[in-house]
Amino acid sequence: MSGACAANHPTSKLVRTQGVTAPAGFRATGISAGIKATGKLDLALVFNEGPDHHAAGVFTRNQIKAAPVQWSQQVLTTGRLRAVILNSGGANACTGPLGFQDTHATAEALAAALSDWGTETGAIEVAVCSTGLIGDRLPMDKVLAGVTEIVHEMAGGLTGGEEAARAIMTTDTVPKQVALHAENWTVGGMAKGAGMMAPSLATMLVVLTTDAVADATALDTALRRAAAKTFDRLDIDGSCSTNDTVLLLSSGASEVTPSQDELDAAVLAVCDDLCAQLQADAEGVTKKVTITVAGALNDDEALVAARAVARDSLVKTALFGSDPNWGRVLASVGIAPVTLDPQRISVSFNGSPVCVDGAGAPGAREVDLSGDVIEVLIDLASGSGTASVRTTDLSHAYVEENSAYSS
Amino acid sequence: MSGACAANHPTSKLVRTQGVTAPAGFRATGISAGIKATGKLDLALVFNEGPDHHAAGVFTRNQIKAAPVQWSQQVLTTGRLRAVILNSGGANACTGPLGFQDTHATAEALAAALSDWGTETGAIEVAVCSTGLIGDRLPMDKVLAGVTEIVHEMAGGLTGGEEAARAIMTTDTVPKQVALHAENWTVGGMAKGAGMMAPSLATMLVVLTTDAVADATALDTALRRAAAKTFDRLDIDGSCSTNDTVLLLSSGASEVTPSQDELDAAVLAVCDDLCAQLQADAEGVTKKVTITVAGALNDDEALVAARAVARDSLVKTALFGSDPNWGRVLASVGIAPVTLDPQRISVSFNGSPVCVDGAGAPGAREVDLSGDVIEVLIDLASGSGTASVRTTDLSHAYVEENSAYSS
Incomplete structure (x- = not known):
């Protein structure tokens, strides 16, 4: 996918030392508001100075949506945002009407x-x-004090973006940000977590x-197209969280209007x-795995099949053991509701x-999978559909992190 | 389910020291034919002396079906069987036309x-x-020699049934058999493995x-009804094997004709x-878990929801850690394609x-789940549909057994 993109932007360049404040017109920061017991950074702000304040969003497909997701979905119907406030240390999910009032x-x-x-703002622009454990109310005294404080801390430089990326970390071991500089305009971003690696956190x-x-x-068009090919195809354990946003x-601020394609x-x-x-940086990851299905009846069936394999615990434990147990791959693809001929x-x-x-x-049993990158290619030889899903292995560390978490 | 059954049979009794040879008219045994490198029992025979030879079967829904499944499905179209020959030490799955010839x-x-x-028999009655690793041919010299030998070893006593139950074990740690004695007739059975806990084994x-x-x-009626409520609702890791039968x-031989209900x-x-x-006896099990969904729109939706929770790696790792992390239960049920109201x-x-x-x-965070039996009850409060699924936790032992297996 990066390849396809680079082709469209011969001069564009990805830089991982920059994030949401790389584009002009944005300020951000992260502070410690005391929501996390550890005292680590736990509140982030991204502020859009304009002149435009357009926005789009995609949200979890889980029927159980956290209060902040319900709020933000409502706000986004205007297509406008001045700011995003994010906290770690609590998901504010399954907290009832009071949780929604907190948001x-x-x-x-x-x-x-x-x-x-100095910037006239309505709640509907926020x-x-x-993110954090499901089911507990947030410590609202700390959140509200933090919200007032953070406005005075935000900065336009690259430091602000990195602080924000740090403040949304939970089990993440490193902050995640990137910026793409096109000719005279820029896209920046920050992220934490991945799918439902740990829904409570x-x-x-x-x-x-x-x-x-x-x-x-x-x-909205750009975001939906990109999410369908990226976040929707990153599948660590088959679920999506109550809070994914x-x-x-x-x-x-660049005054450049790129084409929709750009x-x-x-x-x-x-x-x-x-x-x-x-x-x-997925929880417990020891192998970065890509499952590609080719030769499916169509791209949709390829994606269904790739996802089925990516979610199979037995495939994932075998890969953790560097075991080229291809029988498990066949068994898992055989369960997927797609057209296939077992003999092909x-x-x-x-x-x-x-x-x-x-x-x-x-020689199938002797293939060396000891490295940390594994590409699994499954050719169904039934058509020209193709799709890839990124996943990880299922390791002892995954079990450890996810069994020990809230206790 | 046992309860409902006992109500129908006030005098019937389950005995786990007996199995397939508990009913009159059956002989069985297990021998070591050398298919397993360890020299353990690996070939079992169940022989029906008659006078009747009726039979029914249910098979894996996996599109990738092992050669013996393809063979047995064909044979069962006659509704007749004189014998069943079973081997451990190799699944004979994904072995192509030669694998089918071996069967x-x-x-x-x-x-x-x-x-x-002395009993005139055709291959179509067998x-x-x-069961074993997917993808390898069986050592047919050993299998064929064993098949000839085993006929002379079979016995009508209870020992024969237990030997057969032992000969089909793979990662099972104990043989599994049971007999139900009704008034003047009996049903016996033996089993190994469970769903797709390890598809290759x-x-x-x-x-x-x-x-x-x-x-x-x-x-056929009795078997399909029973399987739908039992084996189909035992879900260790969401998959079914290439060989499930x-x-x-x-x-x-009892000359008793029970009603269909009986x-x-x-x-x-x-x-x-x-x-x-x-x-x-599931691989790596430390908790026996039952997920029950009540109050669903109908029984089908209850089953879909229960299965979604039973397959969720994050619910299962939390239960391994005796962690009452109910938020993960809500998050997993929220992904299921069923009617629900998050507020209820x-x-x-x-x-x-x-x-x-x-x-x-x-007090939700203080619930004690340290025992080895966990009952999870989810009430959707949307209707009167209900269903239960049995599963296990996701433990270090599961990862260990399944990552270390074929290597």
Whole structure:
């Protein structure tokens, strides 16, 4: 996907030392508001100075949506955002009507603080994101005090973006940010977590910013296209969190209006890179795995099949053990509701054929999977559909992190 | 389910020291044919002396079906079986046309040996089951020699049934068998593995026998009804193997003709007990978990929701850690494609409410889940549909067994 994008932007360049404040017109920061017992950074702000304030968002498909998701979905119907306030240390999910009031109060408090600071802002221009354990109310005294404080800390430099990226970390071991500089405009982003690696903690939150001139429709189109090929295909354990949120804000500060194709490509490149960072830092990961299904009846069936394999615990434990157990790959693809002919399926691991036409290839048991990158290619030989899903292995560390968490 | 069954059979009794040879008219045994490198028992025979030879079977829904499944499905279209030959030490799956020829040759060899022994038998009266690593051919010299030998070893006593139950074990740590004695007739059974706990090894194979007078249609009805409520609701990691097979044979030797209801209840009781044994001996199990969904729109939606929770790696790792992390239960049920109102869902662990109307209950984080049995009850409060699924936790031992297996 990066390849396709680079082709569209011969001069564009991805830089991982910059994030949401790389584009002109954005300020950000992260502070410690005392929401996390550890005293680590736990509150982040991304502020759009304009002149434009267009925005789009995609949210979890989970029917159980956290209060901040319900709030932000409502706010986004206007296609406008001035600011995003994010906290780690608590998901504010399954907290009932009082939890929703807490989110609302947070947005009101930020709007008031920004208005006091000199930028007239309404709560309806503020998106809220939360991540942490499901089911507990947030310590609202700390959140509200933090919201007032953070407005005075935000900065336009690159430091602000990195502080924000740090403040949304939970089980993440490194902050995740990237910026893509096109000719005279930029897209930046930060991310934490990945899918539902740990729903109570590792919610995926992503904020993307651009100084391009792009209205809400253009942003929405670019974001949906990019998410479908990136975040939707990063599948660590088959679930999505109650809090997953991806937002894209435009300031128009570059005064450059890219074509939809250019915007799509830039947003895709940033999302793709953030996905790679999320995969590499997934809980308990020891192998970065890509499952590609080719030769499916169509792309949709290829994706269904790839996802089925990516979610299979037995495939994932085998890969953790560097075990070229291709039989498990066949067994998992055989469960997927897709068209296939068992006698025609072929599988390769890192380019080495392990199964040809449904039966083992010579040397299949000796393929070396000891490295930390594993490419699984499954050819169904039934059509021209193709799709890739990124996942990880299922390791002792995954079990450890996820069994020991809230206790 | 056992309860419902006992109500139908006030005088019936389950005995776990007996299995497939408990009903009159059946002989069985297990031998070491040298298929397993360890020299352990690896070949089992169940022989129906008659007078009837009716039979029914249910098979894996995996599109990738092992050669013995393809063979046995074909054979069962006649509704007749004289014998079942089962091997551990190799699944004979993904072995191409030659693998199918191996299965055919095994059935022919057993038919010839039984004919020589004095019972005229055709290969079409012989079902074949295999379990072990996917993708390798069986050592046919050993299999064929074993098939000839085993006919001379089979015995009518209870020892024969237990030897057979031992010979189909793979990662199983104990043989699994049970018999239900109704008034003047009996149903017996043996089982190994459970679902797709390890597709390359822990295929579920089950052979059930009865001396009731019951034709193929009655057997098929009883077996499908029982499997739908038992084996189909035992879900260790969401998959089914290339080799899963459940067979039911009737000899008519008791000369008792139970009603369909009586037959259904007896077969259900035996299947239910074998399921409990499979769950208790699942790979890496430290907790026996039952997920019950009540208050769903209908029973089908209840089952879909229960299965979604039973397959969720994050719920399963939390239970391994004895962690009453009910938020993960809500997050997993929220992904299921069923009708629900997030504000009305309630959850209890072992009878203690942890979530009421979508929000945490007082003391939820302190519920003690340190025992080895965990009952999760999810009430969707949307209707009267209900369903239960048995599963296990996701432990270090599961990862260990499944990562270390074929290497």
